[in-house]
Amino acid sequence: MWGRLLDRATMLTIDGSYGEGGGQILRTALALSAVLDRPVLIEKIRAGRRNPGLQAQHLAGVKALAEITRAEVEGATVGSTSLRFVPARIAHGAYRWDVGTAGAISLVLQAILVPLAFAPAASHIAITGGTHVPWSPPFPYVEQVLLPTLQGMGLRVSLRLGRWGFYPKGGGMVEGTIEASTLRPVTLTRRGSLTEIVGLSAVAGVPTDIAERQRQRALARLSSLGVPCRIETSAVQASSPGTVLFLLIRCEGGRAGFSSLGARGKPAERVSDEACDEVFVYLEQEGVADPYLADQLLLPMALASGSSSMTTTRVTEHLLTNRWVVEQFLPGRVRVEGGVGQPGRVTVEGAGR
Structure with missing residues (x-):
């Protein structure tokens, strides 16, 4: 059963502590392993974190990909810092x-x-x-x-x-x-003008006026942008109480999203301020993809048929770490221009899987 697991001739070894050293290394590496049919050994998983190794949340992703690919897996336990993953086929x-x-x-x-x-x-x-x-x-x-x-x-x-x-x-x-x-390449390089902002202020298990306070604060702060701004409120059912404000930024050449969660003792106005602050930071910088989207697009871009490019308002350690993981499987296909914390441009030559 474990013969393939021990065949290191074709197994790619990934240093799970590289860069920001978080769970994104695991998710990207296993997804590429699955699609490219390349066995992978991930070592030093989350080695620099307070609770190193695999946690329950990471294991859920490992087990999901293992089921999808009928993979042979070794090391899929809480606290494990090493994982061998040998996919069979995507089903x-x-x-x-x-x-x-x-x-x-x-x-x-x-x-x-x-x-x-x-x-x-x-x-x-x-x-x-x-x-x-x-x-x-x-x-x-x-x-x-x-x-x-x-x-x-x-x-x-x-x-x-x-x-x-x-x-x-x-x-x-x-x-x-x-x-x-079949994945196609994408170009997200010209943001164009801001056209509108839409949002949702939602609460569960707390007074509904909190949702309205979040909404009113956001509308007041965003009014200076001079574009239509619509924020709905909603009271929902959930097992734990909570609040959230989500803001969708629509521009001529793309979209971005920013959010903030409530917490015990955290005023509704602070929830709104956190999300609005991110909106203003995004709009002050050049770039289409927000930092979270840029990080998540590297994988599909790397597997698309052709050349993709995007600009981002902020290059992050997450993005650079994700680039490094992609390049372990597909060398020389990702170029990132711009320093950490600065606007940047990403170009990816897709493998066309």
Whole structure:
């Protein structure tokens, strides 16, 4: 059973502590391993973090990709700092995964969306966990920023928010369908003028006036931009109380999204200020892709048929680390111009898988 696992002649070794050394290395490496049919050994996983090694949230992504690819896996346990992953083939199917409590559903989606596009037929997914939790894109960002961009690259995917899930209990659900797709290159280099801002201020298990306070603060701050600004309010059901403000920025040549989550003792006005501050920083810089989108587009760009390019308002350590991972599988295909913390330009020569 483990013969292929021990064949290091074809196995690519990845240093999981490189760069920012987080879970993104794991997700990108395993997704590329799946699509390119390249066994991979990831060592020193999250070595520099306070809780090094695989955590439950990371394991959910590992197990999901292992199921999709019928992979042989060694080291898939909590706390493991080494993981061997040998994919067989990408299979379509009906998949259900539980990230556990408030583990981020969006991070599992980052790992599985592109690989499932290379399956021979459509797959149906249902993932439970956190939909609006810290340190990960909330579902509105996935739905309104990431998905439209991927769909523009040819990815045939639809997702639906079935249940909301805030920290700490989670309990949210996202369902969707990913069809067999061919990825096309994309050019996101000219932002153009700001056309409108739309948003959502939502609460669960707390007074609904908090949603209105978040909304009013954001409208007051964004009014200086001189474009239509519409923010809806919503009171939703969830296992844990929570609040969120999400703002979608629409420009002539692209879109971006920014959000902030509430917390005990955190005023509604501060929630709004955090999201609005990011909007103003984005608009003050040149670039189309916000820092979060730039990071997430490297994988599909690397697997598209042809040359892709994008400008981003801020080059991050995440982006540079992700570039390094892609280049371990596909050398010489990614170029990033611009220093960390500065606007930049990314060019990717896709492998055409």
